[in-house]
Amino acid sequence: xxxxxxxxxxxxxxxxxxxxxxxxxxxxxxxxxxxxxxxxxxxxxxxxxxxxxxxxxxxxxxxxxxxxxxxxxxxxxxxxxxxxxxxxxxxxxxxxxxxxxxxxxxxxxxxxxxxxxxxxxxxxxxxxxxxxxxxxxxxxxxxxxxxxxxxxxxxxxxxxxxxxxxxxxxxxxxxxxxxxxxxxxxxxxxxxxxxxxxxxxxxxxxxxxxxxxxxxxxxxxxxxxxxxxxxxxxxxxxxxxxxxxxxxxxxxxxxxxxxxxxxxxxxxxxxxxxxxxxxxxxxxxxxxxxxxxxxxxxxxxxxxxxxxxxxxxxxxxxxxxxxxxxxxxxxxxxxxxxxxxxxxxxxxxxxxxxxxxxxxx
Ligand code: MG
Numbered sequence: 001x002x003x004x005x006x007x008x009x010x011x012x013x014x015x016x017x018x019x020x021x022x023x024x025x026x027x028x029x030x031x032x033x034x035x036x037x038x039x040x041x042x043x044x045x046x047x048x049x050x051x052x053x054x055x056x057x058x059x060x061x062x063x064x065x066x067x068x069x070x071x072x073x074x075x076x077x078x079x080x081x082x083x084x085x086x087x088x089x090x091x092x093x094x095x096x097x098x099x100x101x102x103x104x105x106x107x108x109x110x111x112x113x114x115x116x117x118x119x120x121x122x123x124x125x126x127x128x129x130x131x132x133x134x135x136x137x138x139x140x141x142x143x144x145x146x147x148x149x150x151x152x153x154x155x156x157x158x159x160x161x162x163x164x165x166x167x168x169x170x171x172x173x174x175x176x177x178x179x180x181x182x183x184x185x186x187x188x189x190x191x192x193x194x195x196x197x198x199x200x201x202x203x204x205x206x207x208x209x210x211x212x213x214x215x216x217x218x219x220x221x222x223x224x225x226x227x228x229x230x231x232x233x234x235x236x237x238x239x240x241x242x243x244x245x246x247x248x249x250x251x252x253x254x255x256x257x258x259x260x261x262x263x264x265x266x267x268x269x270x271x272x273x274x275x276x277x278x279x280x281x282x283x284x285x286x287x288x289x290x291x292x293x294x295x296x297x298x299x300x301x302x303x304x305x306x307x308x309x310x311x312x313x314x315x316x317x318x319x320x321x322x323x324x325x326x327x328x329x330x331x332x333x334x335x336x337x338x339x340x341x342x343x344x345x346x347x348x349x350x351x352x353x354x355x356x357x358x359x360x361x
Contacts, residue, residue, distance in 0.1 A: 001040060001080060002076055003037070003039075003075050003076065003110075006034060006066070006103070007034070007035045009357075010033075011047075011332055012029070013029045013300060013328045014329045015327050017137060020137060022193040023195075031299065033302060036106035036107065038079060038114075044108075045302055045354050046303075047102055047300060047302040048066065048099050051270060054270075054271070055270060055271060057098045070089060070099060079111055079114055080114070089104065096273075097271055100273035101303075105269070105302075105352070108306070108351070109351040109354070112351030116350050118349065119310075120346050121313075123279070125313060126315050127312040129312070130311055130322070130344050132322040132342055133159060134154075134156040134160065134323045135159075135161075136160065136161050136162075137162075141176070141178075144178055145180070148182050149181045149182055154341060155342055157185075158342070159188050159189070160189050161175060162191050162192075163204070164191075164195020164221070168200065172204070172208065172211070188213065189217050190218045191218075192219065192220055192222075193219075193220055193245070194220055194221075194223045195221075201218075202232070206237060219243075220245050221233045224245035228261075231260065231261035234260065234261060234262055234263060241262050241263050242262055242263065243256050243261065244295070247262075250277055250284055253284045257290055263290065264290060264291055264292065264293060267293070267295070269306060269310070270297045279310070286314075291317070291319075292314075292316055293320065293321055294308075294310060294317055295307075295321035299324050299325070300325060300332060302352075304325050305337045308346060309346060322344055326339065333356075333357055334356045334357075335349065335353050336352065
């Protein structure tokens with residue numbers, strides 16, 4: 001079953017409220033949807049998002065790479081020879097992982113439809129449901145505590161808090177305010193998005209440990225390139241440390257696992273270049289006894305549906321950060337994953353289980 005065409009569609013969805021991290025502030029979810037049509041008329045969908053400060057990709061580069069570089073090389077290839085497709089996809093251009101991820105998703109969607117099975121079952125079928133955390137936006141401690149309380153009341157059991165913005169004492173004050181408000185039961189995970197120097201990170205995390213904040217894990221305390229610094233933080237603190245921006249590929253994962261530079265890995269399809277490489281990353285982590293989280297960038301439900309299929313298929317993937325679609329003011333996708341409070345149910349239809357995309361078809 002050959003790929004007949006690959007088309008791209010720009011998508012822009014406003015966020016309910018601005019999303020602020022140590023790296024950036026986002027107001028709109030900008031995405032490019034990829035539609036791959038096979039010769040029998042089946043349609044596979046994928047999504048790429050421009051996250052300049054993490055993958056280096058822009059709206060313009062995504063459009064160019066998908067339309068001018070990847071599509072012409074893949075059209076005419078056969079879905080039944082998936083590894084040949086992925087080999088060409090990988091070798092067509094260095095980097096550009098989000099552009100590759102969108103095509104990878106569409107290929108997996110078509111493969112699942114060809115097999116007549118939901119993708120998460122084809123990939124392994126470990127779970128039918130996953131549970132997401134919810135991100136508390138950075139604000140003054142009072143507002144963050146109120147937001148956190150509301151999310152717990154809405155049925156979330158795990159909160160993600162962005163840190164590494166401004167002074168350490170401000171981070172501590174925010175977490176204290178949240179912990180006091182929500183009590184001991186909800187999990188609190190932190191994401192510094194590279195915002196600390198290694199010694200600062202150790203100082204901040206030790207203070208949190210001493211204060212009894214009971215932090216589940218801390219994502220990416222130091223700069224993405226600083227694996228020695230990441231290892232220093234991992235060695236010097238009791239709180240589990242997770243690599244995010246430091247880990248794009250299976251090679252990155254192998255180095256981090258061998259060095260024991262982190263206790264956990266955060267896999268995102270926009271960094272790995274899609275599900276194919278994400279499976280390799282997870283296999284390496286599993287072999288080293290390191291568990292993985294699967295997360296997303298500011299993506300719509302299409303990209304997160306693909307990530308959730310991958311995440312639900314593997315026993316070594318034990319936590320999920322899929323709240324991005326819940327932050328959007330509208331949803332262009334019908335079908336795909338189904339949210340019920342913090343629970344996410346995988347769709348029963350073949351492939352990604354996406355029915356229709358509003359205004360696209
Ligand atoms: Mg992160």
